[in-house]
Structures are given as C-alpha cells and as structure tokens.
Amino acid sequence: MSVRLAAETAAATAVARLSRFAGRGGGTTLPGKLVWMLDPGAVDALARRLPGGGVLVSATNGKTTTTAMASAILSPTRRLAWNNSGANLASGVASTLLLARDAELGLLEVDEFAVPEVIRRTRPRIVCLGNLFRDQLDRYGELEHIAERWRAAVEHLADTTMTVVNADDPLVAVLAEGREAVLRFGVDDPTQGRDGLQHASDSKYCVRCGHPYRYDAVYVGHLGAYRCPSCGHARPSLDIAAREIESQGLEGVAFTLTAPGASARVRLALPGLYNVYNALAAASLCLALGVSLDRIVSGLERFRAAFGRFERFAAGDRTVLLLLIKNPAGANEALRTLQEGDVPPVVVVALNDRIADGRDVSWIWDVDFEPLLARATRIVATGERAAELALRFTYGGLARERLEILPRLESALDRGLALTPPGAELVVLPTYTAMLELRATATARGFTRPYWEQARAS
Amino acid sequence: MIIRVGHLYPEYLNIYADRGNIAVFLHRAASRGHELRVEPITLGTRLEPGAHDLLYVGGGQDREQTMIAPDLAARAGALREAVEAGAALLAVCGGYQLLGRGYRGRDGSWLEGAGVFPLETLAGETRMIGDVLLESTLEEAPGRSIAGFENHAGRTVLDPGCETLGRVVAGFGNDGGSGYEGCRVGRALGTYLHGPLLPRNPWLADLVLSWALAHATGAGPQPLTPLSDELEQEAHAVSSARARERGGRPVRS
Missing domain, CATH: 3.40.1190.10 (Mur-like, catalytic domain)
Structure with missing residues (x-):
C-alpha cells in the first residue's frame, strides 16, 4: 500500500x-x-x-x-x-x-x-x-x-x-x-x-x-x-x-x-x-x-431477506411485514406476491418523495393496485405524499370509508397495528426513505435490531 | 351522455402515468352521469372524422416517440380538423412536442410533428426536471393554480401571440426562460406537466370534460356540477408547496 x-x-x-x-x-x-x-x-x-x-x-x-x-x-x-x-x-x-x-x-x-x-x-x-x-x-x-x-x-x-x-x-x-x-x-x-x-x-x-x-x-x-x-x-x-x-x-x-x-x-x-x-x-x-x-x-x-425488502418482525401479538416498493415493476411483483397468499385485512402504503424515493411520484399510477383495493378491508395512506396516494386509491375504486390518511409514518404504523386483529399480520409497503424511517421506529420500539448490527451478525 | 375519447398510441406513449389522467376523466364524467368510452388509436388505426369528442396524447420515451412520430404526422390533417370542429384535446409532455410543428434534435435532425400547436421544440443540453406551479392564463379560469411535475430536454418555443396554459410561478415551463408553460388552440391544450396532471388539478379536468361534452351535444360548454374534491385540494396543496420549495432547480443525478 x-x-x-x-x-x-x-x-x-x-x-x-x-x-x-x-x-x-x-x-x-x-x-x-x-x-x-x-x-x-x-x-x-x-x-x-x-x-x-x-x-x-x-x-x-x-x-x-x-x-x-x-x-x-x-x-x-x-x-x-x-x-x-x-x-x-x-x-x-x-x-x-x-x-x-x-x-x-x-x-x-x-x-x-x-x-x-x-x-x-x-x-x-x-x-x-x-x-x-x-x-x-x-x-x-x-x-x-x-x-x-x-x-x-x-x-x-x-x-x-x-x-x-x-x-x-x-x-x-x-x-x-x-x-x-x-x-x-x-x-x-x-x-x-x-x-x-x-x-x-x-x-x-x-x-x-x-x-x-x-x-x-x-x-x-x-x-x-x-x-x-x-x-x-x-x-x-x-x-x-x-x-x-x-x-x-x-x-x-x-x-x-x-x-x-x-x-x-x-x-x-x-x-x-x-x-x-x-x-x-x-x-x-x-x-x-x-x-x-x-x-x-x-x-x-x-438466505433470509435483504434489508427492508421482505422483512417480518414481531410487534407484540401481531407481526409486521415490510415489503419495499420503489417503481411500477417492483411494486407490481410485491402486490402479486401478496395476492398469492391470503390478502391481509389491513395494508399501510407509504409514499415519500425525496431524492432516494424519486421526487416524481407519478409512477404510483402505473402500479396495478386495483386487486389490492378490491380485497383489503382497510388501507392506510401515509408518507409525505399521502394525499397523492389517497387520490390514486380513490380514483382506483377504493371507497372513501375504507381509506385512512395519516401522513406521519409513525401514526400510520400505530393505526395499522390497531386495525390488525391480534395474531394477524400488518403489511406495510413503503418507498425507500419511508422504509428507513419505519425501520428506525420499529427499532426504537424494540421490534428489530439496527441494520449494521444485523449485517455484521450474518 | 356518451363522451367518445380517442387515446392515441396508449401502448407507446404512457411514460408518466398517463392512465391517471384517463382515470380522472372516467370517474369525473361518471360522477355527473356521463359515460366515457375510450378507444385506443394506434399505428395504422383510422381516425374517423368527427368520431371523438376528446383526444388524448401522452408522453413516451425517445425511442417510442420516434416509432410513432411518422404515423402521428400523417394524421396532421385529421387532428387539425378535429380541433377546428371543436373537439377537446389534451397532450402531455412528448405528446405536446409531437403535436407542434416538429422537434429539432441536437444533431440537427428534424422530427416532423402534426402541427396542431403553432410551436417548435429544440433539444437542449440539460433536462428540466422538477415540480412546477403555474397560474392559469386560460380565459375560463384566469389565475387559477395548476401544479405538476416536468421532465424534458426539449425547449418549446411558441409563435408570437400564442395562448398559453399558464404563467410559471415555480419551475421551468416551456423553455425555462419565457416564463410561460403550455399552449392552447381552441379546445386543444398541450403541456409538459405530468404527475399526472389531472388528479391534483380537478378543475382543469372538468374544463376539458365540459369542452368534450359541448362537442358531443353540439351546444356551448356548460359548467359541470361541482364535486367535493377534498383529497384533490390536499394533494394540490402539497404539490404546489413542493414546487415553491424546490421547483425549477437542476436535480443532481
């Protein structure tokens, strides 16, 4: 050297x-x-x-x-x-x-x-x-x-x-x-x-x-x-x-x-x-x-999952499944995977628009959310562009009473957990920076360990 | 009432969520008891004179736009006649450029357009990317706010005296320098704004729908029954705040 x-x-x-x-x-x-x-x-x-x-x-x-x-x-x-x-x-x-x-x-x-x-x-x-x-x-x-x-x-x-x-x-x-x-x-x-x-x-x-x-x-x-x-x-x-x-x-x-x-x-x-x-x-x-x-x-x-891509953690008597979404093709596959299982009753979708997420949020209109909208009993829209998601969902046919809008990620996670029956799973679909923040919240609550510790341990 | 929509090249021009705009037209028409019938018009499909009340052209990537450009240019006469006969038209981004007289590439090449709008577009060195906020210059709604997102390398230059869609409050607009965005000819609107454009600017969707209805009925445009639009206003507020905060500045790549 x-x-x-x-x-x-x-x-x-x-x-x-x-x-x-x-x-x-x-x-x-x-x-x-x-x-x-x-x-x-x-x-x-x-x-x-x-x-x-x-x-x-x-x-x-x-x-x-x-x-x-x-x-x-x-x-x-x-x-x-x-x-x-x-x-x-x-x-x-x-x-x-x-x-x-x-x-x-x-x-x-x-x-x-x-x-x-x-x-x-x-x-x-x-x-x-x-x-x-x-x-x-x-x-x-x-x-x-x-x-x-x-x-x-x-x-x-x-x-x-x-x-x-x-x-x-x-x-x-x-x-x-x-x-x-x-x-x-x-x-x-x-x-x-x-x-x-x-x-x-x-x-x-x-x-x-x-x-x-x-x-x-x-x-x-x-x-x-x-x-x-x-x-x-x-x-x-x-x-x-x-x-x-x-x-x-x-x-x-x-x-x-x-x-x-x-x-x-x-x-x-x-x-x-x-x-x-x-x-x-x-x-x-x-x-x-x-x-x-x-x-x-x-x-x-x-192999289990890579960071934030498909992560499940325990939150008391419920579990939370985190599936990263970042573009139409990837989001469509995440949604298709959900439909191959039993569609969860409650889904939280989180949309941020920072550089790492993409500042242009128009891509959400190219995602095929419709099958999810038809089957989930409740959807919580969250993140900095929660209002945009809410429009995507209502114009996609979701009845207004099945939609909740909570821009703060932490509030949305809490609301999602409250709506999820004990023993059941809450599915969260976040964009990249929303995923980072949700993981940090989960860590603060003792749900998971920070990613650099996990990376070392594996 | 049935509103007949011709959606041009949907499988080629769909880069910025154009189906969001169509979804807004469908739902807002249905909420007023009208039925929107959307017919795809693609390579080789005939455009029947008078068969559509509303024509929609979205944006595509360069490769796809080049693929359909000759077919679109060959429809120049039919498209201009439709607009002169009072059909509504909305063209976004690439569709907007292609409905001008043409596009001058950086290598000097010329891509012939359909000439519906009196404008030309020149390829620029850098892309103009970001949130945009406009104040409408439309006579039906002067000063009303329009929020969207733009992403274009082309600088669009309008002929002197052309009507525009709006004055740029934040963002780049047609060419990053004139201070104006979009173009209007009769009931035809062209714009760089996607996002998509209509969900967060519902009044604009209603204006275009009222033009399409006027063409369908043969009467003058009637204002549509207002809808609550609470979510739309919320999304508009967030989007316009974004434009004020960060519109019109180059994005690091």
Whole structure:
C-alpha cells in the first residue's frame, strides 16, 4: 500500500468510527465520500488489493437481494468486501473497499447510473446485469439512456471479464451479444407465464428492428421468452435456468436450478418469481466464480431477506411485514406476491418523495393496485405524499370509508397495528426513505435490531 | 351522455402515468352521469372524422416517440380538423412536442410533428426536471393554480401571440426562460406537466370534460356540477408547496 493510500485509509476509517459513534447510521458512506473527495484514484488502488478481484452486480430491481444471496453462498468460504447496507454509489463502493481490509473478493452492488464509473475504476472480473425497468425517471432519465451507458461500459470490459446477463430482458441480453465469456440465465417454465404484459411495460419492442415482440411466456414485467416476428431476434438459449417453479404463497418458492451438466431443487424462503430471478443471478455469478452447485443451493436455502425488502418482525401479538416498493415493476411483483397468499385485512402504503424515493411520484399510477383495493378491508395512506396516494386509491375504486390518511409514518404504523386483529399480520409497503424511517421506529420500539448490527451478525 | 375519447398510441406513449389522467376523466364524467368510452388509436388505426369528442396524447420515451412520430404526422390533417370542429384535446409532455410543428434534435435532425400547436421544440443540453406551479392564463379560469411535475430536454418555443396554459410561478415551463408553460388552440391544450396532471388539478379536468361534452351535444360548454374534491385540494396543496420549495432547480443525478 502506498503511503498516500495508507494515510487516506487511516483517516477514512477514523471517520467511519466517528460517524457510528455519533449515531449517524452505520458509517457506511461518509469515509468513502471522504476518499472520493480526496482522491478518486484511490478506489482503483483499493480494488487492486483484492486478491480474488471483484464482482459487480446491477439491476433496476433486485440488486440488493441478489448481492445478499451471493454473500450467503460465498461468505462461508471467502472473506468478502460487500457493500451490504445499500450504499451503492461510487462513494459507497469506496467505503466498502476501504473498511474490508483483509477481504479476498469484492462483492459490489452498484447503482445503475454508477455502473460505468465503478467498472472503470474497479475493473471487475465478473459483471452481473439483472434487468432494466422504468424507475425514478427524474433521477435516472429514460431507460434507453441507462442502457446506452451500460452498453458503452460493457464495450470497454476486458475480454476476460465474464458477463452474466438475464436472457429474459431483451435490453440486458443484447449487451452480451458478441462477447466470449458470457453466462445467460432465465426462467424456463411456461406454466408460470402471466396473462400478458402488464400496463406500461418497458422494452416490448424489438431491440433490433422495433417491431413488437411476441412472447411465449411473460414472467415479470417485460421479462420472458420473447421473439420478434419481423426480424427473428429472440431470447438467447439459457445456460442457467429455473424450471418446475412452485409458489408457496408468502412463505417461499421452490424451483429446479439447472446449470450445464447438473441440476438441483432449491427451496427459497422468499416469495415470488422476482426472487427466483434474484436467485438465478446469484447462482450464475457464483458458478462463474467456480462455486459448486451444492454450495450454491445450501447458500440460497439459508438466505433470509435483504434489508427492508421482505422483512417480518414481531410487534407484540401481531407481526409486521415490510415489503419495499420503489417503481411500477417492483411494486407490481410485491402486490402479486401478496395476492398469492391470503390478502391481509389491513395494508399501510407509504409514499415519500425525496431524492432516494424519486421526487416524481407519478409512477404510483402505473402500479396495478386495483386487486389490492378490491380485497383489503382497510388501507392506510401515509408518507409525505399521502394525499397523492389517497387520490390514486380513490380514483382506483377504493371507497372513501375504507381509506385512512395519516401522513406521519409513525401514526400510520400505530393505526395499522390497531386495525390488525391480534395474531394477524400488518403489511406495510413503503418507498425507500419511508422504509428507513419505519425501520428506525420499529427499532426504537424494540421490534428489530439496527441494520449494521444485523449485517455484521450474518 | 356518451363522451367518445380517442387515446392515441396508449401502448407507446404512457411514460408518466398517463392512465391517471384517463382515470380522472372516467370517474369525473361518471360522477355527473356521463359515460366515457375510450378507444385506443394506434399505428395504422383510422381516425374517423368527427368520431371523438376528446383526444388524448401522452408522453413516451425517445425511442417510442420516434416509432410513432411518422404515423402521428400523417394524421396532421385529421387532428387539425378535429380541433377546428371543436373537439377537446389534451397532450402531455412528448405528446405536446409531437403535436407542434416538429422537434429539432441536437444533431440537427428534424422530427416532423402534426402541427396542431403553432410551436417548435429544440433539444437542449440539460433536462428540466422538477415540480412546477403555474397560474392559469386560460380565459375560463384566469389565475387559477395548476401544479405538476416536468421532465424534458426539449425547449418549446411558441409563435408570437400564442395562448398559453399558464404563467410559471415555480419551475421551468416551456423553455425555462419565457416564463410561460403550455399552449392552447381552441379546445386543444398541450403541456409538459405530468404527475399526472389531472388528479391534483380537478378543475382543469372538468374544463376539458365540459369542452368534450359541448362537442358531443353540439351546444356551448356548460359548467359541470361541482364535486367535493377534498383529497384533490390536499394533494394540490402539497404539490404546489413542493414546487415553491424546490421547483425549477437542476436535480443532481
């Protein structure tokens, strides 16, 4: 380590301790921001210290869960530099690399927009790209814009870098075309196909010629087995697939994981087809690292949920289930998962509009809330934009007397719990910053532990 | 009364929750005992003269907009005739740009529009993103408040003397410099405001509905029975406070 890097590392580590001491969260991004400010080139040097190199994971939806699943598989045998607290911008990556001093392998969840920068600086040995959905257009811009940035970044990867791509997303699969080291994953079970593309689906036009794709099966949003009737562009063949999928409602989902030359049954403790995609991505990147299928299966089966994505905690004689919502495709899957179980009697939906949530709240109109509105007995709208949610629900057909509006999150949580019968479960669907605040409230009441403690313990 | 709505390219132009605007039209018409019949008009569908009381065009991503632009430009005559015959029209964001004379790309390319609105749009270097607050310049409701969200790289320049939707109180508006937002020709309105626009500005939804009803009945526009709109006013208040607080400033990306 150079003298300069050593000095920067020492300073930043001290900042992390101070930040934690001052109760400003887990000290997860401040040291990285400091290094980033002092010397962005330090990140390159930090990444080069990792003897096993780095793995980069990005996607609109599921990057946190995918990375956490990969960690469950890898951590028993390898020391990881893993940014497990959701700090996924370049500064968060810098912090992780700084603080994980004796790590062998970097496991980096990266924000879609930060992918080119992090690729350039850390030169990962594996790049795993999951999906692209419309998300926070005020922040990320249009889907094509992100895809264009990814395309340029992938073009600059070394030939030896393995790209792991979701073959079921045309915009992502096309990025790997013409590359040598590629693993393609996808779902191969037409019985799980949806009735059709959901409202406002993305990427439904051929990436080559613009003609609408024809789908043999639609799995999640625009992900599926597609074929262009005009030019013939189609989903590439799958190296790693999920077959014979069996949903167990909110309790989990089972599937057969098929890899070249081997297959195994996996029972995930997380629900939903979207988590099958996350498991496929994690399995694929671990296979690319040379991990055995047995280890992959046991890691996936051991895995519980990633921070705030699907968390259940006890609140006296009731339970609270937290399901993060952040964009139409992700929210639709969360809602679909709820409907596969017994629809809960009371649901709290929390909408904030800070930068991390997206300042533009129009996306809630593209979420298919209607089945929930038809079945839940009571819905509590909360968060800074509770009034906007209330309009979404009433124009979506919810009777005014079944709707309660409480902008304060804590009041809404209390009201939701009061409306939930003892022994039953309250479902809470928050956007990102609302999730953070609700978790903090839950922690203050002794429902759960803070996330940085939990991350260490796992 | 039956109100016949033509929704143009719904599967291509739907980026900013355009179905929210349609939902508002449906419910507010139904609350007054009218039935809205929405017909999708897409690539290759014929636009029958006089068949619609209200036309709706939403916003899309660049790729989708390019896909439908030639088809839309080919309807220029039919759309202008519909508006001249008194049909109502609402165009949002990309739809607004495409109903102007055309869009000049940064590479100098020209995307022909339908020419319903006397304006042109030039691609800009940066996007204008944020909450917006307007004071209506519509003669039916001068000074009334309109709140929404904008996200556009195009700078839209109106011909001199054009009617606008509103004066910008906070936010960017048409081009970030003129101080005005949107355009009006007869019963046709174009605007960058989504959010979506209508749920939090119900009076504007009612105004457009009253125009559509006037076209359907052949009589003059009649004001609609007021609704309580308590939630709408609450959402409007939050949204306009946001615009005053943070509208018209560049967002870090």
